[in-house]
Amino acid sequence: MNTFITILFVVFAVYILVAAIMTVTVKNIVHAALWLISSFFTVGALYLLMEAEFIGVAQVLIYVGAVSILILFAIMLTRDLEGTQNRQMTPRWWIALIVPAALFGLLITPTVLTYQWQLPPPAPAGQSTPIAGAAQIGTAFVREYLLPFQVASVLLTVALIGAVVIAFEERERRRYVPTLAEKVRQQQRVRRPDPAASAMQSSETAGSET
Amino acid sequence: MPSMTEAVPLSWVLLLAGALFCIGLFGALSRRNTVGILLGIELMLNAVNINLVAFWRYLEPNVVAGQTFALFVVTVAAAEAAVGLAMIIAIYRSRQTVNADEVDSLRG
Amino acid sequence: MTRVDIVILIVKCIVLALAATGVFAYFTLFERRLLARMQNRVGPNRAGPAGFLQPIADALKLFFKEDVTPLLADRRVYLISPAFAIVPALIIWATIPLGMWPDGRGGNWLQLAEVNVGILYLLAVTSIGVYGIAIAGWASNNKYSMLGGVRASAQVISYELALGLAVLGAVMQAQSFSTAEIVERQTLMWNVVPQFLGFVVFIIAATAEVVRAPFDLVEAEQELVGGYNTEYSSMKFALFFMSEYVKLVAMNAIAVTLFLGGWQFPGLQTLAAAATQQYGFVIGNAVLGLASLGAFLLKVMLLSFVSVWVRATLPRVRYDQLMDLGWKVLLPLSLANVVVTAVLNVFLPDSPVVTAIAGLVIGTGILLATAAIGRPGKEKRRVTLVQG
Numbered sequence: 001m002n003t004f005i006t007i008l009f010v011v012f013a014v015y016i017l018v019a020a021i022m023t024v025t026v027k028n029i030v031h032a033a034l035w036l037i038s039s040f041f042t043v044g045a046l047y048l049l050m051e052a053e054f055i056g057v058a059q060v061l062i063y064v065g066a067v068s069i070l071i072l073f074a075i076m077l078t079r080d081l082e083g084t085q086n087r088q089m090t091p092r093w094w095i096a097l098i099v100p101a102a103l104f105g106l107l108i109t110p111t112v113l114t115y116q117w118q119l120p121p122p123a124p125a126g127q128s129t130p131i132a133g134a135a136q137i138g139t140a141f142v143r144e145y146l147l148p149f150q151v152a153s154v155l156l157t158v159a160l161i162g163a164v165v166i167a168f169e170e171r172e173r174r175r176y177v178p179t180l181a182e183k184v185r186q187q188q189r190v191r192r193p194d195p196a197a198s199a200m201q202s203s204e205t206a207g208s209e210t
Numbered sequence: 211m212p213s214m215t216e217a218v219p220l221s222w223v224l225l226l227a228g229a230l231f232c233i234g235l236f237g238a239l240s241r242r243n244t245v246g247i248l249l250g251i252e253l254m255l256n257a258v259n260i261n262l263v264a265f266w267r268y269l270e271p272n273v274v275a276g277q278t279f280a281l282f283v284v285t286v287a288a289a290e291a292a293v294g295l296a297m298i299i300a301i302y303r304s305r306q307t308v309n310a311d312e313v314d315s316l317r318g
Numbered sequence: 319m320t321r322v323d324i325v326i327l328i329v330k331c332i333v334l335a336l337a338a339t340g341v342f343a344y345f346t347l348f349e350r351r352l353l354a355r356m357q358n359r360v361g362p363n364r365a366g367p368a369g370f371l372q373p374i375a376d377a378l379k380l381f382f383k384e385d386v387t388p389l390l391a392d393r394r395v396y397l398i399s400p401a402f403a404i405v406p407a408l409i410i411w412a413t414i415p416l417g418m419w420p421d422g423r424g425g426n427w428l429q430l431a432e433v434n435v436g437i438l439y440l441l442a443v444t445s446i447g448v449y450g451i452a453i454a455g456w457a458s459n460n461k462y463s464m465l466g467g468v469r470a471s472a473q474v475i476s477y478e479l480a481l482g483l484a485v486l487g488a489v490m491q492a493q494s495f496s497t498a499e500i501v502e503r504q505t506l507m508w509n510v511v512p513q514f515l516g517f518v519v520f521i522i523a524a525t526a527e528v529v530r531a532p533f534d535l536v537e538a539e540q541e542l543v544g545g546y547n548t549e550y551s552s553m554k555f556a557l558f559f560m561s562e563y564v565k566l567v568a569m570n571a572i573a574v575t576l577f578l579g580g581w582q583f584p585g586l587q588t589l590a591a592a593a594t595q596q597y598g599f600v601i602g603n604a605v606l607g608l609a610s611l612g613a614f615l616l617k618v619m620l621l622s623f624v625s626v627w628v629r630a631t632l633p634r635v636r637y638d639q640l641m642d643l644g645w646k647v648l649l650p651l652s653l654a655n656v657v658v659t660a661v662l663n664v665f666l667p668d669s670p671v672v673t674a675i676a677g678l679v680i681g682t683g684i685l686l687a688t689a690a691i692g693r694p695g696k697e698k699r700r701v702t703l704v705q706g
Binding site for chain 1: 213214215216217218220221222223224225226228229230231232233234235236237239240241242243245246248249250252253256259260263264266267268269270271272273274277278280281282284285286287288289290291292293295296297298299300302303308311
C-alpha cells in the first residue's frame with residue numbers, strides 16, 4: 001500500500017510540474033490557462049492524498065471553479081488583436097530563466113535536503129494519527145482566527161468593489177462599433193448628407209456594443 | 211489506513227513545491243502577456259499552499275494552523291485574481307493590448 | 319481494502335454511470351412527451367409502444383451522423399471539450415445517497431462514496447461543469463459559439479454564489495457537510511419546511527446553473543444560432559446534449575437530498591422493520607433499499623416534472639434581467655436565509671418544530687416582501703428604438 005501511495009505521489013508531482021512548465025511556455029494563452037487548470041486540479045488531488053479533504057475540495061471549488069473561469073473569461077474578453085503568432089516571451093527571457101533556476105538549484109534544494117525536520121513520532125500500530133478536519137477548521141475560524149477571518153472578508157469585499165470600479169465603463173465612453181448597415185449608411189452620407197443618418201450616429205444601439 | 215507521511219518523505223513534497231514556485235516565477239518574469247504573468251503568480255501561490263499543507267500534515271496534523279493559513283492564501287489569491295483581471299480588462303479597453311511591455315507610459 | 323472491495327467499487331461506478339445515461343435517455347422522452355402535452359401536441363409516439371424506443375432511435379441516428387470538424391477550430395481543445403462537459407455531469411452522482419440499502423458493514427450499497435465534505439464536493443463538481451461550454455465555444459472559432467461560451471461562464475459564476483449560500487442553509491440545519499448525515503437529519507421533518515427560502519433560491523439558482531430554460535441564454539436560438547454547440551455534430555453534440563440533461567437530473571437529485579428528505583419517506587422504516595421481522599435481515603435490508611430508492615426516484619421525477627413545466631411556461635429572460643436576478647435578488651435572499659438559519663438555531667436549539675415553523679414563516683415573509691418590492695410597476699426602463 002505504501003508503494004502505491006509513493007507511485008501516486010510521483011505521478012501527481014510529475015504531472016503538476018509538466019503542466020506548470022506547459023503553462024509558462026506554450027504560445028497560445030488559452031492553452032496555457034487550460035494547462036494551469038489541470039495543474040490546479042492535480043494539486044487538489046495531492047491535498048486529498050495528504051488527507052486535507054477540506055483544502056482539497058476548496059482548491060477545486062475556488063481555483064478550478066472560480067479563479068480559472070475568471071481567467072478564461074478575461075482572455076476571451078481581451079482577444080489579442082495582433083494574433084498569437086507574435087513573441088510571447090520578453091526579449092531577455094533567459095535572465096528570467098537564470099534567476100528561478102539559481103533559486104531552485106542553489107538555495108531551495110540544498111536547504112531542503114540538509115535540514116533535519118522534527119517529525120512527530122509515528123502513531124502506534126493499529127491507531128491513526130488524529131487529524132484536524134473541517135469541523136476543527138470551522139471552530140478555529142470563529143475562535144482563535146476570528147480577526148484574520150474578518151480581515152479576509154473585508155479584503156474580499158474590497159476586492160469585489162475594487163474590481164467593479166476598475167472594470168466599469170461609463171456608457172458615454174464605450175467604444176462604438178458600427179454595424180455593417182451603419183457603415184454602409186455612413187458611406188452613403190459622405191456622398192449625400194441626410195439628417196437621419198447623423199441622428200443615428202450619436203445614439204447607441206444595444207446590439208452593436210461590444 | 212496507511213498515510214502519505216510514511217510513504218513519501220517531507221523533503222520530496224517541499225522540493226515539488228519549490229520547483230513549482232520557480233516555474234511560476236519564470237512565467238511571471240518572462241511572459242509578455244499580462245494574463246500570462248497572472249498565470250505565473252497563481253502557480254507561485256499554489257506552490258506556497260502545497261508547502262503549508264505539507265508542513266501541517268507532516269509536523270502538526272492535530273492543529274489547524276496550516277490548513278487555516280492555506281485557506282487565507284486561497285482567499286487572497288481569489289481577491290488578487292479578481293482585481294488583476296479587472297485591471298487587465300481596463301488596460302485592454304484603453305490601449306487595445308494586453309502586453310505588459312507596451313503599457314509603459316505614465317499617462318493614462 | 320481487499321481485492322473484492324475494489325472490484326465491487328468498480329462495478330458500482332460502471333452501474334452508476336450507465337444508470338445516469340439511461341436516466342438521461344428516458345428523461346428526454348419524458349420531457350418531449352410532456353412538453354407536447356402542454357403544447358397540445360402528441361409528441362414522439364411512433365418508435366415502440368408510446369414512443370418508448372425513441373431514445374434508442376435518436377442515439378442510433380446521432381451515432382451515424384457525419385462528424386464535422388471546422389477547419390479553423392483549435393483541434394485539440396475542440397475534441398476535448400465534450401469530455402470536459404460530460405465527466406462532471408457523471409461524477410456528480412458519486413456522493414448522492416440514492417437510497418438506503420445497508421451492506422451490513424456500516425456502508426450503503428446505494429451511495430458510491432461517503433465523504434465528510436460531500437456537499438462541498440457537489441458544489442465543486444457543479445462549478446467545473448461550465449468548462450465544457452466555455453472552451454467549446456472558444457475552440458469552435460465561431461463568434462456565436464464564443465458568445466454562448468462567454469455568456470455561460472458569466473452566468474454560472476454569478477449563480478454559483480447564490481447556489482452555494484442556499485446549500486449552506488441546509489448544511490447549517492444538519493450541522494454536517496456529509497450528504498448521508500444531512501438525509502439522516504431529515505427523519506423528523508424535511509428541510510423544505512425550515513429552509514423554505516433556501517429551497518426556493520436553490521431551485522432557481524440550480525436552473526440557472528445548468529443553463530436550462532428560462533435561463534438558457536447560452537443557446538438562445540434567435541440570437542446565437544445554436545449557441546456554444548453550433549459547430550458540433552454527431553456524438554460530440556450528443557455528449558453536450560447528454561451532459562446538460564444529466565446535470566439537470568443531478569441538480570434535482572441534489573435538491574431532493576438537501577431539502578426533500580432524500581430517500582426518506584413516511585412509513586419506510588416501519589415497512590423495513592416488518593420485513594426484517596418476517597424474513598430476516600437480508601430481505602429486510604433489500605426491502606428498505608428498494609423502497610427508499612423508489613421514494614428517491616419518485617421525488618426526483620416530481621422535480622423533473624416541475625423543470626419541464628417551467629420550461630413550457632416561462633419565456634427566456636433577457637441578459638440584464640438574468641444578472642439582476644442573480645446578484646440583486648437571489649444573493650441577498652440566500653444571505654438572509656443563512657442569517658435567519660443561524661439565529662434560529664442559536665436561540666431555539668432544543669425545539670426543532672418551533673424552529674422549523676419560525677423558519678417557514680420568516681422565509682415566506684421575506685419571499686413575499688421581495689416579490690412585492692420587485693413587482694414591475696410602471697415601466698421604469700424606457701427603450702428607445704433607433705430610427706433609420
